[in-house]
Amino acid sequence: xxxxxxxxxxxxxxxxxxxxxxxxxxxxxxxxxxxxxxxxxxxxxxxxxxxxxxxxxxxxxxxxxxxxxxxxxxxxxxxxxxxxxxxxxxxxxxxxxxxxxxxxxxxxxxxxxxxxxxxxxxxxxxxxxxxxxxxxxxxxxxxxxxxxxxxxxxxxxxxxxxxxxxxxxxxxxxxxxxxxxxxxxxxxxxxxxxxxxxxxxxxxxxxxxxxxxxxxxxxxxxxxxxxxxxxxxxxxxxxxxxxxxxxxxxxxxxxxxxxxxxxxxxxxxxxxxxxxxxxxxxxxxxxxxxxxxxxxxxxxxxxxxxxxxxxxxxxxxxxxxxxxxxxxxxxxx
Numbered sequence: 269x270x271x272x273x274x275x276x277x278x279x280x281x282x283x284x285x286x287x288x289x290x291x292x293x294x295x296x297x298x299x300x301x302x303x304x305x306x307x308x309x310x311x312x313x314x315x316x317x318x319x320x321x322x323x324x325x326x327x328x329x330x331x332x333x334x335x336x337x338x339x340x341x342x343x344x345x346x347x348x349x350x351x352x353x354x355x356x357x358x359x360x361x362x363x364x365x366x367x368x369x370x371x372x373x374x375x376x377x378x379x380x381x382x383x384x385x386x387x388x389x390x391x392x393x394x395x396x397x398x399x400x401x402x403x404x405x406x407x408x409x410x411x412x413x414x415x416x417x418x419x420x421x422x423x424x425x426x427x428x429x430x431x432x433x434x435x436x437x438x439x440x441x442x443x444x445x446x447x448x449x450x451x452x453x454x455x456x457x458x459x460x461x462x463x464x465x466x467x468x469x470x471x472x473x474x475x476x477x478x479x480x481x482x483x484x485x486x487x488x489x490x491x492x493x494x495x496x497x498x499x500x501x502x503x504x505x506x507x508x509x510x511x512x513x514x515x516x517x518x519x520x521x522x523x524x525x526x527x528x529x530x531x532x533x534x535x536x537x538x539x540x541x542x543x544x545x546x547x548x549x550x551x552x553x554x555x556x557x558x559x560x561x562x563x564x565x566x567x568x569x570x571x572x573x574x575x576x577x578x579x580x581x582x583x584x585x586x587x588x589x590x591x592x593x594x595x596x597x598x599x600x601x
Contacts, residue, residue, distance in 0.1 A: 280402050280403065281378065282404050282580075282598060283383045284354065284598060284599050284600070284601050285431050285598035286355055286383055286598075287317075287431065288317030289317060289319065290319065291318075291320075291353050292318050292319065292383075293320075293322075293353045293355070294306075294322045294323060294357050294359055294411050295326065295340070295343045295356060295357075295358060296340060296343070296360065297341070297344050297364060298333075298340075298358070298361050298362040298363055298364040299334055300328075301327060301334060301360060301412065305360075305412035306326075306360075306412055306415060307415065309410070309412055309414035309415030309416075312418060313411070316427060321353070323343030323344075323347065325342065332362065334359070338371065340368055341372060345371075345373045345376065347382075348373055348377055348382065349373060349380075354383065355383035355384070355430065357385045357411050358384075358385065358386030358393075358411070359412055360388070361387060361388025361410060361464075363389055364389065365467075366389075366392045366467070369392060372393070372400075374396070374397070375401075378401050381404070383430050384406060385405075385410075385426070385430070386407075387410060387568065387573070388410070388464050388467075388490070388569065389467060391463030391464040392471060392476065393405070394407060394463050394578050395476045396476040398461065398479070398578065399476050400475075402579075403579070404578065404580055405579070406429055406597070407463050407567070407574075407578055408574070409575065414426075419442075421440070421442050421573075422573045425439075425440075430575070430597075431598070432596070433596050433600050435593055435594055435596050436597070437593060438592050439574055439591045441565070441566060442566060445572070447564075449562065449564050451516075451551065451554055451555050452557065452560055453560060453586040454558075454559060455584070456560050456583070457514065457582065457594065458482045458515065459482070459578075459580060459581060459582065461480065461579070462486040463486060463487075464487075464488060464489055464568070465489040469500040472504070472507050478509060480509040480510070481512040482512070482514050483512075484513070484516070484582045484583075486567065486578075487516065488519030488521065488567055489522075489568070489569075490523055491522070491524070493525075493527075493543065494524065494545060494546050495543065495544075497524060497546060497550075498549045498553075510554070511557065513557070514584075515586070516560075516584070517565055518550065518561070518562065518564065518565065519566070519570070520565070520566065520567065520570035521563075522568065522569040522570055524546050525545065526542075526543030550563060562584060562589055576593065577593065581593075581594040581595040
């Protein structure tokens with residue numbers, strides 16, 4: 269493994285913007301793919317004018333992994349080192365990216381920065397590319413997400429993020445979405461960092477840990493009850509990461525509320541809930557930091573997904589409940 273780069277803000281490597289006819293690679297560094305959703309997502313990418321090449325080992329399965337660690341890493345490294353490939357799209361999340369971090373060729377994206385897109389478990393690779401290669405990467409939908417229940421909002425956000433060479437400016441919120449909640453007011457700027465909360469927490473204490481100082485932290489998750497979110501935020505607080513942040517934006521926390529008593533076997537339906545609410549947990553950990561904090565943004569595992577570049581100048585406006593991308597994510601050819 270190459271020595272860490274750990275670049276300062278403003279020194280991140282930007283990929284070249286995608287254009288029609290570019291070759292993109294699809295890899296599966298985490299969980300096993302679902303063929304129908306993957307095929308649909310590939311078709312979406314091709315309809316955007318991109319040529320798609322699927323990794324040789326995509327489609328393999330080893331329990332909850334998309335094949336052996338070495339095979340998954342091989343597909344990723346082949347995509348990173350092939351000069352004809354201009355983007356790498358992850359098929360899905362699930363679990364397994366952390367297992368391949370020691371096998372990734374981080375020198376390749378330093379020499380030839382490419383668009384890299386994924387979310388959920390792929391957060392492990394986002395953090396590693398930032399630390400080891402100084403690469404701007406994109407927290408955005410996996411290929412399977414493009415192949416099922418795709419919204420125009422999600423597709424538009426993705427294509428703008430990876431094809432434009434000017435700042436994306438104020439990120440949109442779907443018309444039928446609730447207004448983002450202001451947990452703590454204020455305005456602050458810094459490079460955007462983070463991703464899936466579970467992965468951010470699990471990589472603390474490793475060489476790939478989140479760099480939070482002066483950053484705007486993006487956090488989202490799915491299927492974690494409030495006490496688990498509480499535990500992970502406590503871990504971030506005790507590690508000093510929360511107090512180092514310039515601001516925090518919470519994407520959607522899907523299915524992260526505690527079950528109702530009537531839905532929990534063995535509990536009296538009239539019994540008061542034995543859990544804090546998710547809002548309680550968020551307020552306990554984030555409202556007293558003295559920095560702007562927004563929640564309920566369309567990013568992560570929800571219906572509509574932002575695609576956002578990690579590592580670039582971002583402003584969180586806690587007065588007007590908006591997020592502004594101040595810097596272009598992609599460079600010119």
